[in-house]
Amino acid sequence: xxxxxxxxxxxxxxxxxxxxxxxxxxxxxxxxxxxxxxxxxxxxxxxxxxxxxxxxxxxxxxxxxxxxxxxxxxxxxxxxxxxxxxxxxxxxxxxxxxxxxxxxxxxxxxxxxxxxxxxxxxxxxxxxxxxxxxxxxxxxxxxxxxxxxxxxxxxxxxxxxxxxxxxxxxxxxxxxxxxxxxxxxxxxxxxxxxxxxxxxxxxxxxxxxxxxxxxxxxxxxxxxxxxxxxxxxxxxxxxxxxxxxxxxxxxxxxxxxxxxxxxxxxxxxxxxxxxxxxxxxxxxxxxxxxxxxxxxxxxxxxxxxx
Amino acid sequence: xxxxxxxxxxxxxxxxxxxxxxxxxxxxxxxxxxxxxxxxxxxxxxxxxxxxxxxxxxxxxxxxxxxxxxxxxxxxxxxxxxxxxxxxxxxxxxxxxxxxxxxxxxxxxxxxxxxxxxxxxxxxxxxxxxxxxxxxxxxxxxxxxxxxxxxxxxxxxxxxxxxxxxxxxxxxxxxxxxxxxxxxxxxxxxxxxxxxxxxxxxxxxxxxxxxxxxxxxxxxxxxxxxxxxxxxxxxxxxxxxxxxxxxxxxxxxxxxxxxxxxxxxxxxxxxxxxxxxxxxxxxxxxxxxxxxxxxxxxxxxxxxxxxxxxxxxxxxxxxxxxxxxxxxxxxxxxxxxxxxxxxxxxxxxxxxxxxxxxxxxxxxxxxxxxxxxxxxxxxxxxxxxxxxxxxxxxxxxxxxxxxxxxxxxxxxxxxxxxxxxxxxxxxxxxxxxxxxxxxxxxxxxxxxxxxxxxxxxxxxxxxxxxxxxxxxxxxxxxxxxxxxxxxxxxxxxxxxxxxxxxxxxxxxxxxxxxxxxxxxxxxxxxxxxxxxxxxxxxxxxxxxx
Ligand SMILES: Cc1cc2nc3c(=O)[nH]c(=O)nc-3n(C[C@H](O)[C@H](O)[C@H](O)COP(=O)(O)O)c2cc1C
Ligand code: SF4
Ligand code: SF4
Ligand code: SF4
Ligand code: FES
Ligand code: FES
Numbered sequence: 142x143x144x145x146x147x148x149x150x151x152x153x154x155x156x157x158x159x160x161x162x163x164x165x166x167x168x169x170x171x172x173x174x175x176x177x178x179x180x181x182x183x184x185x186x187x188x189x190x191x192x193x194x195x196x197x198x199x200x201x202x203x204x205x206x207x208x209x210x211x212x213x214x215x216x217x218x219x220x221x222x223x224x225x226x227x228x229x230x231x232x233x234x235x236x237x238x239x240x241x242x243x244x245x246x247x248x249x250x251x252x253x254x255x256x257x258x259x260x261x262x263x264x265x266x267x268x269x270x271x272x273x274x275x276x277x278x279x280x281x282x283x284x285x286x287x288x289x290x291x292x293x294x295x296x297x298x299x300x301x302x303x304x305x306x307x308x309x310x311x312x313x314x315x316x317x318x319x320x321x322x323x324x325x326x327x328x329x330x331x332x333x334x335x336x337x338x339x340x341x342x343x344x345x346x347x348x349x350x351x352x353x354x355x356x357x358x359x360x361x362x363x364x365x366x367x368x369x370x371x372x373x374x375x376x377x378x379x380x381x382x383x384x385x386x387x388x389x390x391x392x393x394x395x396x397x398x399x400x401x402x403x404x405x406x407x408x409x410x411x412x413x414x415x416x417x418x419x420x421x422x423x424x425x426x427x428x429x430x431x432x433x434x435x436x437x438x439x440x441x442x443x444x445x446x447x
Numbered sequence: 448x449x450x451x452x453x454x455x456x457x458x459x460x461x462x463x464x465x466x467x468x469x470x471x472x473x474x475x476x477x478x479x480x481x482x483x484x485x486x487x488x489x490x491x492x493x494x495x496x497x498x499x500x501x502x503x504x505x506x507x508x509x510x511x512x513x514x515x516x517x518x519x520x521x522x523x524x525x526x527x528x529x530x531x532x533x534x535x536x537x538x539x540x541x542x543x544x545x546x547x548x549x550x551x552x553x554x555x556x557x558x559x560x561x562x563x564x565x566x567x568x569x570x571x572x573x574x575x576x577x578x579x580x581x582x583x584x585x586x587x588x589x590x591x592x593x594x595x596x597x598x599x600x601x602x603x604x605x606x607x608x609x610x611x612x613x614x615x616x617x618x619x620x621x622x623x624x625x626x627x628x629x630x631x632x633x634x635x636x637x638x639x640x641x642x643x644x645x646x647x648x649x650x651x652x653x654x655x656x657x658x659x660x661x662x663x664x665x666x667x668x669x670x671x672x673x674x675x676x677x678x679x680x681x682x683x684x685x686x687x688x689x690x691x692x693x694x695x696x697x698x699x700x701x702x703x704x705x706x707x708x709x710x711x712x713x714x715x716x717x718x719x720x721x722x723x724x725x726x727x728x729x730x731x732x733x734x735x736x737x738x739x740x741x742x743x744x745x746x747x748x749x750x751x752x753x754x755x756x757x758x759x760x761x762x763x764x765x766x767x768x769x770x771x772x773x774x775x776x777x778x779x780x781x782x783x784x785x786x787x788x789x790x791x792x793x794x795x796x797x798x799x800x801x802x803x804x805x806x807x808x809x810x811x812x813x814x815x816x817x818x819x820x821x822x823x824x825x826x827x828x829x830x831x832x833x834x835x836x837x838x839x840x841x842x843x844x845x846x847x848x849x850x851x852x853x854x855x856x857x858x859x860x861x862x863x864x865x866x867x868x869x870x871x872x873x874x875x876x877x878x879x880x881x882x883x884x885x886x887x888x889x890x891x892x893x894x895x896x897x898x899x900x901x902x903x904x905x906x907x908x909x910x911x912x913x914x915x916x917x918x919x920x921x922x923x924x925x926x927x928x929x930x931x932x933x934x935x936x937x938x939x940x941x942x943x944x945x946x947x948x949x950x951x952x953x954x955x956x957x958x959x960x961x962x963x964x965x966x967x968x969x970x971x972x973x974x975x976x977x978x979x980x981x982x983x984x985x986x987x988x989x990x991x992x
Pocket of ligand 3: 401403407
């Protein structure tokens with residue numbers, strides 16, 4: 142009997158994964174903010190630069206994960222030598238810039254912008270806005286006081302849209318920050334179900350031909366809800382609880398977990414109030430999701446509650 | 448589609464989206480942006496009647512009311528139609544097999560009603576009044592004699608000599624001549640044209656584009672319309688030269704939708720020039736290629752702003768982009784783009800034939816050449832007057848026959864809705880960029896609108912505020928909401944008491960914030976005419992806010 146020699150080969154020694162080519166050190170750009178000299182990487186925005194100095198700039202339409210649209214203008218800062226103020230969220234640093242994050246002009250613009258919003262939009266569910274208003278001394282009532290009658294002060298109030306089971310659209314609370322459009326479009330979802338329609342004061346977020354959501358291209362990923370800064374877009378459970386006066390964020394337990402549905406393994410942040418899941422989000426700084434989820438992860442929690 | 452059935456049918460829009468692979472929600476956003484596009488059923492023939500500032504002085508409000516009662520929903524009130532020299536204006540659009548678009552100016556309720564019912568239109572050709580000061584006639588010289596429909600006639604009057612010279616001396620030398628002429632942009636921003644061309648020519652990224660801004664939507668301006676209608680070949684030739692100088696093979700001319708006659712004239716000129724080999728792969732037998740395409744505006748003042756204009760040509764909503772990046776690096780389709788006003792471009796022809804340094808001898812040191820001023824309102828002979836830079840405002844008004852009927856002058860609006868009001872004390876102001884700046888005014892796009900003592904300036908100011916409210920693109924908060932509040936403050940019933948009054952304080956703070964924090968020039972200038980009126984016009988001093 143002869144045995145064929147059983148040969149056993151060791152796997153070849155691992156070849157080293159080639160290291161990525163060394164990144165050229167970013168060119169550093171010197172500038173001055175509020176009298177303090179700093180250097181930041183070229184291509185940074187003024188808001189990045191302010192962050193390194195622990196200067197907070199108020200923002201509404203800005204989010205790290207989205208392309209800046211610089212539409213709300215609450216983030217304006219004064220750049221020496223420029224005719225007008227610059228939006229810190231999108232203006233890139235230039236060598237030798239001299240920037241003031243709080244000058245009289247900056248404060249006036251921020252105050253008036255907040256007053257314009259406050260007098261035309263329902264900001265009651267916008268987190269952090271009343272603090273911002275107080276900080277800049279914004280008094281939206283001024284317009285009504287001067288113009289006289291409340292009816293002569295136009296607002297964007299309109300009926301709430303409840304046309305599906307998963308989320309509610311109350312565009313009377315919309316500040317037209319474009320975030321939801323970006324989240325639905327090229328910045329996350331690539332569904333393009335919503336866009337800005339109309340013009341001027343009549344500009345608004347709309348589906349194609351203004352059809353109800355179920356007839357549109359919407360896939361209910363809810364990524365627009367996650368980015369909306371004012372609560373104009375709100376998941377139905379939160380909407381119902383708020384209506385009943387039972388929405389109590391301070392009592393909610395917030396836990397991170399992994400979505401059970403598919404192999405992507407998105408990180409879910411589960412908000413629990415009275416033993417019930419009331420909302421699901423995902424951290425914006427998470428590498429997998431960047432804050433985005435799909436319909437199952439975001440809304441598929443009914444079975445847990447039962 | 449609008450031409451076929453007068454409004455955009457939803458199924459058809461969906462079909463277009465499928466064919467072009469455009470998300471329907473975005474297409475809807477675009478369609479609802481433009482005034483001249485309708486998204487609901489409406490009559491086949493529709494008339495847009497101007498009720499803007501100059502027409503109001505001639506009773507446009509009454510005309511609109513008459514028409515509305517006679518014709519109902521076929522009548523739309525419109526912002527300014529670029530016929531301010533004619534006194535009243537209406538744009539008629541007809542859809543269906545005999546689709547047509549034409550302008551009636553001057554017009555009356557009977558004319559409009561007749562034009563809507565009759566199949567073909569009895570348009571009396573309007574004769575724009577064109578004039579020049581003794582030292583000024585330059586662009587006007589050919590405009591008044593040339594046959595606008597004939598390339599041969601254009602050549603007879605010296606046309607295409609500048610292009611021949613440009614080809615002979617080459618791009619770098621063309622830019623050097625334009626720089627030597629110190630030509631400043633005539634579109635409002637007064638940017639040095641030579642510098643702009645050079646910046647684009649230098650950009651390594653290809654392709655480059657030339658865009659001619661013929662959106663002319665600043666209330667009170669009509670110079671570009673008259674130029675395009677009376678001397679269209681000059682515009683085409685100048686664009687071709689710009690293309691050669693900046694290394695661009697493709698040009699767009701963006702003509703506002705309210706100018707069907709200009710569009711026809713330019714279209715005809717392009718066809719003839721192409722047939723004669725003056726456009727195409729080998730311009731006039733040289734190795735330069737250049738083509739021009741016409742884009743029609745959809746009824747939006749904001750599309751005159753250059754970045755909004757790019758968005759519009761790209762088929763998007765006409766929303767301005769924030770600068771930087773600048774157009775010379777990142778313009779149309781993200782490519783290096785030179786954008787110039789019609790009048791700016793036409794000036795280049797004389798610069799080349801005369802030589803830049805020679806050309807620069809006209810005008811003043813800071814403002815070379817001549818300017819086309821659009822005189823309208825309370826003057827005896829409203830019209831387009833070419834005046835050498837540096838002549839006085841008084842001279843311009845006298846050229847147009849002065850204030851009629853021996854009435855006293857109350858105010859002059861310079862530069863249109865985005866411009867400034869000055870009082871009779873400013874008549875000696877030289878019409879040059881530096882002269883205007885010294886007087887804290889602006890020449891803008893060359894509007895000189897005259898108001899005599901009978902004019903109701905508060906009504907005018909409210910209409911200007913309404914104009915900005917209607918024309919804001921809606922992107923940024925200071926302008927979207929600010930222009931609304933500005934109109935509301937001006938129209939409020941209970942007048943304030945002047946300085947220190949909360950209304951005055953509020954209006955001033957609002958103006959400051961719009962100027963400082965808006966994205967584009969529209970929001971930044973939306974308060975300027977109103978603020979200047981309260982500051983400079985004696986009849987308004989002490990009036991409400
Ligand atoms: C709101 C707004 C409207 C404008 N409208 C026009 C216009 O109708 N025609 C024009 O030539 N320029 C207009 N401009 C100026 C253009 O942005 C741009 O400066 C000009 O076309 C550049 O050409 P120029 O250098 O030949 O002047 C407008 C600017 C703004 C901010
Ligand atoms: S709905 Fe919300 S996210 Fe969308 S534009 Fe309005 S405020 Fe912004
Ligand atoms: S959220 Fe959606 S994509 Fe993410 S793991 Fe759950 S099912 Fe998968
Ligand atoms: S200033 Fe007005 S027109 Fe310009 S981008 Fe802002 S909203 Fe649009
Ligand atoms: S946060 Fe910068 S403009 Fe909105
Ligand atoms: S055309 Fe009506 S105001 Fe000029």
